[in-house]
Amino acid sequence: MNNSLGFDFSPDFAPLAARMRPQTIAQYVGQQHLLGADKPLRVALERGQLHSMILWGPPGTGKTTLAELIASKADASLQRLSAITSGVKDIRLAVDEAKQRAQQHGRRTLLFVDEVHRFNKSQQDAFLPFIEDGTIVFIGATTENPGFELNNALLSRARVYRLQNLTDDDLRIVLQQALSDNDRGLGARQLSISEAAVDYLLMAADGDARRLLNYLEVASDFVESDSHDISLELLRNAIGAKQTRFDKQGDHYYDLLSAFHKSVRGSSPDGALYWYCRILAGGGDALVVARRLLAIASEDIGNADPRALQLALNAWDTYHRVGPAEGERAIAQASIYCASAAKSNAVYNAFKAARALAEQDKAHPVPNHLRNAPTTVHQQQGFGDDYRYAHNYPNAYVAGERYLPSAIAEQVFYQPNQRGLETKLADKLAWLRQLDEASDWQRGDDD
Template sequence: MSGAMLAPLADRLRPRTLAEYVGQRHLLAPGKPLHEAIRGGRLHSMIFWGPPGTGKTTLARLVAHHAEAEFVTLSAVLSGVREIREQVAEARHRLAQSGRRTLLFVDEVHRFNKSQQDAFLPHVEDGTFTFIGATTENPSFELNNALLSRSRVYVLRALTEDDLLAVLAQALTDPERGYGARLVGMNEDIRRWYARAADGDARKLLNLLEISVDLLDSGADAIGEDLAREVLAGGGARRFDKQGEDFYNQISALHKSVRGSAPDAALYWFCRMLDGGIDPLYLARRIVRIASEDIGNADPRGLELALNAWDVQERLGSPEGELAMAQALVYLACAPKSNAVYVAYQAARADARATGSLEVPLHLRNAPTGLMRQLDYGKAYRYAHDEPDAYAAGEQYFPDGMAPRQYYRPVPRGLEIRIAEKLARLKALDQASGQAG
């Protein structure tokens, strides 16, 4: 077996030209700016941002190939400032000796720390080399502004099922780099199973195919249902990185589905995250947050149900806890919505920070000692339970010198309808008290 055939299938089938590249038509269709720049060999610094297996590294290689530039890679994890300086020196020598440009490729560029970024930034600016970074993380959070401002960000998308079927067909028919010479068969339905299991990731697809071919019985020439089920049984969870872009996007989708009173969508995102390996207790905490932020006093039972679900998850684990959380999510999605407490809390926080250390009025202070009573602590305080309807009409509870504020404005939904009615009655009593005074 040749050395080339010893390489993994995904590496052997790496596209060699733009014509062989599958997917990313929004960037690489003929006439698109990036397609024309690559085809014309026009280099500029770029960042490729997208999920795993979407062709970021391959695309960087194609850029270098079409520009006839030297392709050099650095590891964001293993390379320090010294290695960067060595590559800078080599790039300068190469340019001076042969006039050949250098393309420096950094995979997982989000792992580059500030000193690493600062070390090669001047050499990007002076044209010593062209920089291309690849990342699965949002570059606006992970890279410094100076590097971002000098690079064009291209967003790569997960491959579609049709894209993956095209990759699969190439692997099965290519006689030199794939399995065309072996004539491995796979019917249309099974091909779609593999494409769906790959979840937009061409590398994952080719790895699954390679495992399947390796497991074929001697003399067998087709991947059948039994073998496919065996290989795909551990086909892997959906794309979910537990701390990066997908994590926060899916948490956001869950929260907004509940807020939007969409129980079915809320359940879908909940199950997507469980399937991706999220910590169920993290979800439990988020559900409690949703209950307070978006349901609030419109239905206070929502918070109780969310806390109960958290308790079930801690006590019983999976699957009982997950079912309890699903119950809480459906209830919260169907419950009347109010963010009145959340808005009131944020407004009160802002005032507390802005107003400084205003003194507590004397009549609201506690007076446990004789000295405090001599200093009028608690003097003229009206004990609400001794007042009609247990309400001291007209009493002032804000600091002296601070006008009363209204932070909490109940919404006309759920229990807050009745809360609003009560607050309106109390306000009327305050106004009557002021007029009487």
């Protein structure tokens, strides 16, 4: 086919990834947890049984291909929509065509919606009545967690299947198919690829079959006409630096941050450093990690090592003062320190318990001895009466005094752990309680 500019748009110019798209279940690689023998989805496909579903997984794991195979196996018409370019008008048109197809030809329609998470809630709702009455069998593909991005009403009408990154073994199969297939792949060129180049290609593909095939095609274009070899050097020059998977807002973003947080909490400086560098390698902002470190310093370290909070703040400040190159290293320093520091969630638990009581219990009045008395009127009301100034007593501590309302006088929120500095704090608080118990003076009920 020629356009007005004279360019040839022959199907032969389709990218390798498009040409190698599996035509049968036997050609499909990966997702054996869904398509292995006797797995429910495989059984449903073999029986030609259609049901609405959400295919959730990273790019290049075969979501679109699987939808096409399902439609083919069930002898249904496949209709595609992309949530990136479609709106409610397109949805209505697709539904009208599905109705005509059913009425005129008695044929079911499988409506495949790519990037379904990009539809807003009202757009997602537009599918519901037609899924309900069987006008369409709905298959949505998404890279984002359906539990966050899709309506509960849509989720209740569709089964969620999670697709996983392809393993290196899976990718090797895809690679071998592409190199050996004379019709769809590169078999006619009789290319060979070194084992070192294969390892680099698998690393760069990062579980994504489409990326692997795209890289392979680019590398094949660099092979000299009198050569058949794809070397490691040629492959590196062809595809450039590895592109790390990182979307800055989706599941993978939060997975990496979660892995970083749990590594610091679990006292693994190596784990913390690795996940931090993974975020940086994917184009993530180092300050995202700096913010998380501040939370960790309070939530997971607390008073077991109060220096952690200061070091996290210093790292943040350093980043702003000297820029990313040195600032990223300062955040790495803080990450390693926080991972190595003594851990305690006593402050976190104490604050959570006190906050819950303050929100759920009755609003106990402030006892008079704890109230301020800035005016004569306040003094006449008894505000500040019998307040005992701590610095006038031994050890700056008023044994037997009470600083909670009498109704909750025995409530204990903060219970230090026996780790780091909190061991000394625990010892001091235990000693102060002993002074309370030995004191002859105890404050009575609130006035």
